[in-house]
Amino acid sequence: EDKVVQSPLSLVVHEGDTVTLNCSYEVTNFRSLLWYKQEKKAPTFLFMLTSSGIEKKSGRLSSILDKKELFSILNITATQTGDSAIYLCEVNFGNEKLTFGTGTRLTIIP
């Protein structure tokens, strides 16, 4: 059965800390993995990963994919209160199927 698991479910840290969010998957015919940030309404796209070992970076956020071990991590350095959100992982796989993880709720304490 195809599945996407995110961990932790919830994370509370202080401003300035670095966090690592994990997304593990078990799917057939993997195509790509996407990270989103969801604050109020629709999730906002962050990264799309298709190849192992190539880090995608945007400011304080970075992400990398390991297709051998079937997971991706999303790193946020020097966290700010504006980083508080739910972070979603989505995996695209065979036959145009899509699966979202349950998300990680990140709370940054000032």
Place this chain on the structure above:
Amino acid sequence: EAGVTQFPSHSVIEKGQTVTLRCDPISGHDNLYWYRRVMGKEIKFLLHFVKESKQDESGMPNNRFLAERTGGTYSTLKVQPAELEDSGVYFCASSRGRGGLQFFGPGTRLTVL
């Protein structure tokens, strides 16, 4: 616990036809959301139900789209008449409380020819 399910997984219709998408949320989840991804990777909010009431429908693109959630359980999203630009993937998500983690369904891919 069964997850959010959506039906159908893929629908191909001609311009001008009507299509109805269905979403079954996780049992006990009062909050139900509809989203769509039309192009690229961005996901757009359509509307939010709390039980059978429309809490926020600010994302509904026009009056060709009608969402219902009679009885506060499953929801339907009807597009009538469908236009070419309606093609995309329509996601449904549910959560127990407002602001809680949303559990996403697998999406319905709509293709309008």
